[in-house]
Amino acid sequence: MVSGDGFQPVKSADRTLEVLEALAASGHRRSLVDLARSLGIPKSSLHGILRTMMQRGWVEADDTGTRFGLGMRALQVGSAYLETDDTVGLLDGALDELSREFGETVHLGRLDGPEVVYLAKRESVHPLRLYSAIGRRLPAYATALGKALLAERTDEAVGGMLTWPLTALTPHTITDPAALYADLAAVRERGYAVDGEENTEGLVCFAVAVPLQRPPVDAVSVSVPVTRLGPESGQRIVAALRRSVGRLAVARGLVAGHATPPG
Incomplete structure (x- = not known):
């Protein structure tokens, strides 16, 4: 595949990265035949x-040597x-405070x-909690995190980013384009996003964008x-999110590569 600037990826490197991405996305070990079929790579090359x-x-095999998964180098x-991401380090204190x-x-x-x-x-201190893991990927349209960030973009940009038609993760997921755009407009108006059981039934999330870029x-x-969501819980959470994240606006220049230009 040739990109718009005429660059053609190195085939062997491209295939190696395809394998890594496939193993990372699957969540379980995969066989040679399965990987070859899904990636379109000849078994001998793969x-x-x-x-x-x-x-x-980078890759490990099971005891039979026939099923493959990510290795320790990928974790490293x-x-x-x-560890080297400036924003993650900058937000540590805010996450601890909210927790x-x-x-x-x-x-x-x-x-x-x-x-x-x-x-x-x-993590929540309660036995009943959300299952999640660092590195997990979720559709932006079905999460408060994602909607807080999509709302920072135009509807035209959002339409080009998402893959249509949208898939419903729960009966509450917003999949209708008009309804989603109306929800994003509401997020822009009030300054925070809400996921009302749209990603996981029985769970409500509140989110605000981080003003570093x-x-x-x-x-x-x-x-x-x-x-556990009381009548005023949402208001308290949103106020705390705004307070914790709002302090970071003054720290925007501390993030490498995102300093506000003078003048």
Whole structure:
């Protein structure tokens, strides 16, 4: 495939990255035949790629040697990304503060195309909690994190980012384009997003965008089971989110590569 600027990717490198992305997205080990079929790579070529990646620690095989998953090297590189990301470090204190105040699950998420990726989290102190994991990807339109960030873009830009038709994750997921655009307009008006059981039934999330870039790419959320959501809980959470994240506006220049130009 040739990109718009005429650059043609190196085939072997491109295939290696395809394998990594496929293994990361699957959530389970996959066979050579399965990978070859889904990626369109000949089994003989794929076998050599997997053997090379296993030798370097990027891929591991099960005891039978027939099913493959990510190796420790992938974990090392993923962890290094989080450790060196300026925004993750800058928001540590805000996440801790929100976690202490509410005892609920707190997330930092980043917009990546049509999805949101969890970059950091603080666990709920309660037995009934949201299941999530660092690196998990979710459709932006079905999460408070994602809607807070989509609302920072025009409807035209959002329409080009999402894959239509939208898939309903729960009976509450907004999949109608007009309804989604109306919801994003409401987010812009009030300054925060709400996921009303749109991603997970029984769970409500509140989120605000982090004002470190224009348009923002990161957002912070607090997730609460419906059973623990009191009449004023939402207002308290939104106020705390705004307070914690709002302090970061003055720190925008501290984030590498995002300093506000003078004048």
